[in-house]
Amino acid sequence: MNLRKSFFAAVAVAASAFSASALAQETYTLSLAQTWGPNSPILGETTEHFADMVESMSDGRLKVRVDAANKHKAPFGIFDLVRTGQYDMGHTASYYYKGTIPNAMYFTTIPFGLIAPEMYAWFYHGGGMELMQKVYEPHGLLSFPGGNTGNQMGGWFRKEINSLEDLQGLKMRTPGFAGEVMSELGVAVTNLPPGELYTALERNTIDALEWVGPALDFPMGFHQIAKYYYSGWQEPGAEVQFLINNKTWDKLPADLQNILTVAMRTAAYDMYIQSVHESGIAWDKMKEDYPDVTHKVFPPEVIEALRETTDRLLAEAAEKDPLAKEIITSQRDYLKQVRPWINISDKAYLNSVAGE
Amino acid sequence: MNLRKSFFAAVAVAASAFSASALAQETYTLSLAQTWGPNSPILGETTEHFADMVESMSDGRLKVRVDAANKHKAPFGIFDLVRTGQYDMGHTASYYYKGTIPNAMYFTTIPFGLIAPEMYAWFYHGGGMELMQKVYEPHGLLSFPGGNTGNQMGGWFRKEINSLEDLQGLKMRTPGFAGEVMSELGVAVTNLPPGELYTALERNTIDALEWVGPALDFPMGFHQIAKYYYSGWQEPGAEVQFLINNKTWDKLPADLQNILTVAMRTAAYDMYIQSVHESGIAWDKMKEDYPDVTHKVFPPEVIEALRETTDRLLAEAAEKDPLAKEIITSQRDYLKQVRPWINISDKAYLNSVAGE
Structure with missing residues (x-):
């Protein structure tokens, strides 16, 4: 397949009708609302990095003003x-809009689905981009x-989970689709x-919780209380999303659209x-500071039940x-094709190098 | 760490002293020599894709003319x-220059080293970029x-490898560092x-060979002859490289340097x-067309011997x-830090989802 053709064609919007050179000296400032707070590690750094690339590549002709959640007050809006x-652009996760546009959530992740490189391959070569436009258009x-968080962990547990029995009545913070699945298992x-999570875990208001992975879990301090850190199943390659209003897009000359796309x-x-x-x-630091923190995988009967319910x-x-x-089938069929190679x-x- | 600061800072070259706006209307065409032939799948598509991005983002102010090996006649030069x-830029693999700049080869891959996402993390966050500049400066x-090929396969074998014994006298095509290691094992x-590879394999001139992975192995047809396809150890995340002459870089205004970097x-x-x-x-197609093609992993004693020799x-x-x-230590230390997380x-x- 031809990578060149697929790259800019994935977005089914014709290049701007304006002549780029006529507009070459015009400057634009786009506003971007992000779900994340100010100075948010990784997620917030991603939008800053994006804004920097856009401005430096366009020699200042295109700027992006990033507003964090404390400014617009609508992290999930x-x-x-x-x-x-109200904003030209957004940076958020599709699955927050499960109530409004339920089909968007599959572009964040599907439990027991694709890991990050497989997810990008699906987006860019397996029809994912086209399906995403179908939902948002x-x-x-x-x-x-x-941006991808990488494989998310199954969560922090105060007690080991050795059987399905151990899940009965377990008080756990786990939102969204994964929460629905867990709920079905008791x-x-x-x-x-x-x-409130740290205190709730400390005071036994909850027995377990799922957050993201070591990078974002570490500052939350959960490892100081719950000692069992389980590998995940629910978000194997969670991708967040950029959103752009079509009208904003259409007013930009083609070169700036291309700069935006690549950035x-x-x-x-x-x-x-x-x-x-x-x-x-x-993860290195957690293990060093708290040697009693133990990595665990859910036993096969739990994985099997999670999977059947999913x-x-x-x-x-x-x-x-x-x-x-169409979206679920596309992603599952893609998994069947790519996973044997992975x-x-x-x-x-x-x-084979398990010793490490 | 601050992603913004690290991004453009990794290359220790000051932004051009020219005022970008003064040069805004000047256009540049860079010549790029690639190791790969014309219409080379994946590798050649990467340079075309790169040239397209550069031209479209710069609105034609910066163009890249790609010359394939049939043009410049020096694929390994x-x-x-x-x-x-003689050329402004190149697209090649560092380890081809083992004879001239031996330290460059570690930026392609190290046997038993980093897989692709770990390799990028090392380049961009673990000191890899800085070390690479130290070698090329x-x-x-x-x-x-x-660009990364992903994890390369260990090769196609006509007979199963069940012990170190089976390697004795085995005639195998495997170049570079991996070849040296294999050679030490007999x-x-x-x-x-x-x-000549296909015919050599067919006529028993060689018993085994290592090429890349399914995408590039498939058109070579090795699976029609050798039925055992072994997982790899020698190039877990092989990265090819762009090279740019400093003088070319220095003559470009800052915005075009940024466009080049991001592209x-x-x-x-x-x-x-x-x-x-x-x-x-x-891989899907090979298995379907040739159901007798079997995936194998080298037995632990072979892996152990390959590893000790490496x-x-x-x-x-x-x-x-x-x-x-410095480079080997940096990459190995980085592996120790990142691999437990992977x-x-x-x-x-x-x-946990091994059934797939």
Whole structure:
């Protein structure tokens, strides 16, 4: 396949009708609302990095003003802020809008789905970009991958999980689709604001919680209380998203559209790589500072039950909505094609050097 | 760490002294010599994609003319072509210049080293970029990551390898450092031009060969003859490189330098993702068309021997050259930091869903 053709064609919007040279001296400042707070590690650094690339590549003709959640006060309302034109752009996670545009959530991640490189391959070569536009286009928006957290952990548990029995009545903070699955297995799922999590865990208000991975979990301090850190199943390669209002896009000359597109693409990849790096550092430090922190994997019967329940809930969603079915099927078929290769390459290699 | 600061700072060259706006209307065409032939899949598509991004982002002010190997006739002489200023840029693999600049080879890959995302994390956050400049700077060159092939396979074998014994006298095509290691284990290492490999394998002139991975192995047809496809150890995340002559770099205004930098970065990541995608397709197809093709992993005693020999040869290289020691140590220390995280995330996840 031809990478050149697919790159800019993935977004089904014609290049601006304006002549770029006629507009060459015009400058633009786009506003961007992000879900994340000010000085948010990794996620907030990604939008700053994106804004820097755009400004430096355009020699100042295109600037991006980033507003954090403390400014716009709507961390989970980015979709509306950009849709209504209050902001030109957004940086958020599709699955926060499960209530408004349920089909968007599959572009963040699907439990038991694709890991980060597979997810990017699906977006850029497996039809993911086209499906994402199909979901956002009716709302007057363009959407692009915005950065990957890497494989998220299954969570921090005060007690070991050795069987399905151990999940019965377990009080756990785990939101979204994963929460629904856990709930079906007897977990008492609760949601709490991030600021209350540490205390809730410390005071036994909850027995377990799922956050992200070492880089973002470390500053939260959960490892000081809960000693079992479980590998994940629910967000194997969670991708956040850039949103752009179509009207903003259309007013830009083609060269600035291209600068925006490439800067988003690089910022997204760079966030993935920064996540790998910072989770490496954080996990290293956690183990050193708290040698009693233990890594665990859920036993096969738990994984099997999580998986069956995930499959059942996804089948129900697909049943109700043809576009949901198209997206879920596309991603699952892609997994069937790409995973055998990942298994004989990275997985086989990592297993063969298991001593590390 | 601050991603913004590290991004453009990694290359220790001051921004051009020229005022960008004064030069805004000047146009530049850079020549690029690549190791790869014309219409080379993945590798050649990467340089075309790079040239497209540069031209479209700069609105035609910066163009890259790509010359394939049939044009410049020096596929393994890219380093010299760019060093002497015959070309502005190059796209090649550092380890081809083992004879001229031996320390460059570690920026392609180290056996039993980093997989692709770890490799990028090392380049961009773990000191890799700075070390790469240290090697290329005395030659008047800048170097940037240029794309990753993903984890390379250990090769195609006509017979199973069940013990170290089975390697004795085995006639195998495997070049470079991996060939040296194999040779120490009793393999009769040969090198043959790519065009002769299929016939050599068919006529038993060789018993085994190592090429790249499914995407690039598939068109070579080795799977029609040798039925055992072994997972690799020798190039866990092979990165090719862009080279730029310092004088070319210095004459460009800052915005075009930034466009070049971001386009190289994106082209490199995109090559990795395209490799994942196309190897997925090719491995799927090989298994379907040739159901007797079998995936294998080397037995632990072979892995252990390959590893001990690799460690010994690397220690010898480090002994002889302080900069080699610095690079090898940096990459190995980085692996110790990042791998435990990869193990509890992607590896644990891939193992837990082993059914796929």
